[in-house]
Amino acid sequence: MKSARRKKKEEEEALLDQESLTEGDAPIPEASRAPSYGLVALVGRPNTGKSTLFNRLVGKRVAIVHDEPGVTRDRHYADAIAGNKRYTLVDTGGLDPESDDPMRQGIARQVELAIAEADVVICVLDARVPITPAEHAELGLLRRSQKPVIYVANKSDNPRLETEATDLYRLGMEQLLPVSALHGRGTGDLEDAIEAALPKEPRVEPPSHEGAIRVALIGRPNAGKSSLVNRVFGEERMLVDSRPGTTRDAIDTLVERRGHRFLLIDTAGIRRKSKVHKEGSPIEAVSVLQAIRAMERAEVVVLLCDAAEGVAEQDAKVLGLAVDRGSGVVIALNKMDLLDRKTMTKAEEDARDKLSFAPWADISPVSAKTGRGVDRLLDHIANVADVYRRRVSTGELNRFFEQVLATHPPPTHGGRAPRLFYITQAETSPPLFVVLASDPEKIHFSYRRYVANQLRKAFKLDGVPVRVKYKARRRRGAE
Incomplete structure (x- = not known):
């Protein structure tokens, strides 16, 4: 029998492994600037597999997935594609309309906001769980919203479970799509349904994250x-x-x-x-x-x-x-x-x-x-x-460097002072400066810190770590 510590470690490893895609998943290109046809919200009771379906439709592991109910709490947005239409998919927390727990009520408000802004709603039901009064309350909320709703029987992992899922028709929907978000079964039909339900014309393109x-x-x-x-x-x-x-x-x-x-x-x-x-x-x-x-x-x-x-x-x-x-x-x-x-x-x-x-x-x-x-x-x-x-020009840097060397040259090491030739900025975001020197390994850490502080002071680099790398200058003729 596994110890509690070993079981917990295996659960952590399984969750961390979500970063790798299942074979056959196709990540959505983040650079795609295709127009958006709208917003699709995933809603459902706790532990129906919304986040697993969210990851499947988006094509990459974005939301945390675990068997414990109530993992997702906030609205989680990502781009997805159905057919030729790009849209924004919204994952929501588990809806429990009858709960008096303040956190559950807060999640319910988040779900209602997601429904209000959505063009299409996907109601995710659990094919393996009998109908409860909470499902009736959930479907009543969706009908009152007057939004197009796609009803999904998730966890239909095999033909037997798919047949058992037909019991959900007692809730009164006209069509129910059996899917398995975990294995990808039926998600092609779901994407076809999303494409058909989205508006025929693109919506106004939402602001891009680029430059933010x-x-x-x-x-x-x-x-x-x-x-x-x-x-x-x-x-x-x-x-x-x-x-x-x-x-x-x-x-x-x-x-x-x-x-x-x-x-x-x-x-x-x-x-x-x-x-x-x-x-x-x-x-x-x-x-x-x-x-x-x-x-x-x-x-x-x-x-x-x-x-x-x-x-x-x-x-x-x-x-x-x-x-x-x-x-x-x-x-x-x-x-x-x-x-x-x-x-x-x-x-x-x-x-x-x-x-x-x-x-x-x-x-x-x-x-x-x-x-x-x-x-x-x-x-x-x-x-x-x-x-x-920010990028500082090489000319400005070397004028600054001349003053630094004149005021405070590097201390001697073993009877000889390292020679510093010039400085340049190699990178931004964050700033990285490179100093060419004769013997970089002989430059004391206190002098390195002094140069970094002087750079920060001279070029007003407050708020960011200033990185300075010392590199040996190649001698002429050296490979």
């Missing part, structure tokens, strides 16, 4: 990341609950504010690794992995800390993950509405002390609840993104 500032919101659980997204977006885009761990998937939200376009990536709260392994579920482990990957595709990472609780050691570790990945950084102290000015000043000083390894990062007090400081935070993010993308 990619911003990952990270931090410990319950720091207010989802509340901040909702505040910037202007509506309840993300489910918010006082219980930590509400957000699981990394969710993208495109918004235009302050003259800039931001792609906000809300992520799950990151707890200490020991707590995740001892107390957390396999789902939490994958949520944390998604949060880390969100940092890798972001230009700017906003570390959101609870100002009332104060910055903790875990906040410093999370910030270290962002710095290691070369991201631009803004530190936001949330819940400033709970503190007076004196306490807020002390919280800023405490944050600066505990996050002293990144003194170049802005600290921005904010209240996601009231909106105070949000505009200033967005301005900081835009400024850091500008620095992140």
Whole structure:
């Protein structure tokens, strides 16, 4: 018999393996600029396989999938193609209309918003589960919406289950499509039905993510990341609950504010690794992995800390993950509405002390609840993104470098000082500078740090980690 620890490890490995596509899946080209024919919402009760079907239709593993009900909570958007029509597919949380749990009620509101904005709704039913009163309530909601609905009997993995699924016709639909999202069975018929149900003419093309500032919101659980997204977006885009761990998937939200376009990536709260392994579920482990990957595709990472609780050691570790990945950084102290000015000043000083390894990062007090400081935070993010993308000309760099060498040449090593010839910027996003030198290995780390600090000061590179690489200059005639 397997131990609980071994079983949990196998579940984590199975979830992490979702990153690989099943043979035959065709990823949707992200660069496709074909017109969109509308929005299709997946709705259904918990654990009917909506996220598995979402991944299948999109053609890549986007949403977290697990046997535990209630994994998906927020609206999750991705592009998909049915026939010759590109559309936006929306995954939603499990709908339980009769629940009085505040989180379930919040999920129900998210589902209702998805239905309201959809052109077509796919109602996902479980072919293996008997009909309950909740299904009748769900179908009543869909009929009242007066939207085109495609009814799907998911988990029809074989002919026997497909036959048993006909019992669902008692709910009163005219047509029911048996599919197996897990194995791909029947999804071709479903795509044909989606293509037929979508509008005949393309809708106005939604704003492209291209050129938007990619911003990952990270931090410990319950720091207010989802509340901040909702505040910037202007509506309840993300489910918010006082219980930590509400957000699981990394969710993208495109918004235009302050003259800039931001792609906000809300992520799950990151707890200490020991707590995740001892107390957390396999789902939490994958949520944390998604949060880390969100940092890798972001230009700017906003570390959101609870100002009332104060910055903790875990906040410093999370910030270290962002710095290691070369991201631009803004530190936001949330819940400033709970503190007076004196306490807020002390919280800023405490944050600066505990996050002293990144003194170049802005600290921005904010209240996601009231909106105070949000505009200033967005301005900081835009400024850091500008620095992140900035390129300094080689001429400017070498004029700067001449002054540095004249003021403070590299110290001698073994009776001989390394020679530094010139500097150039090799990359942006984030900035990478390359210095050609005679003996790079002999340049002391303190001098390397000095050059990086002078670069930051001279070219106003606050908010981003400055990388300087020292490279040996080839001698003439050397291969």
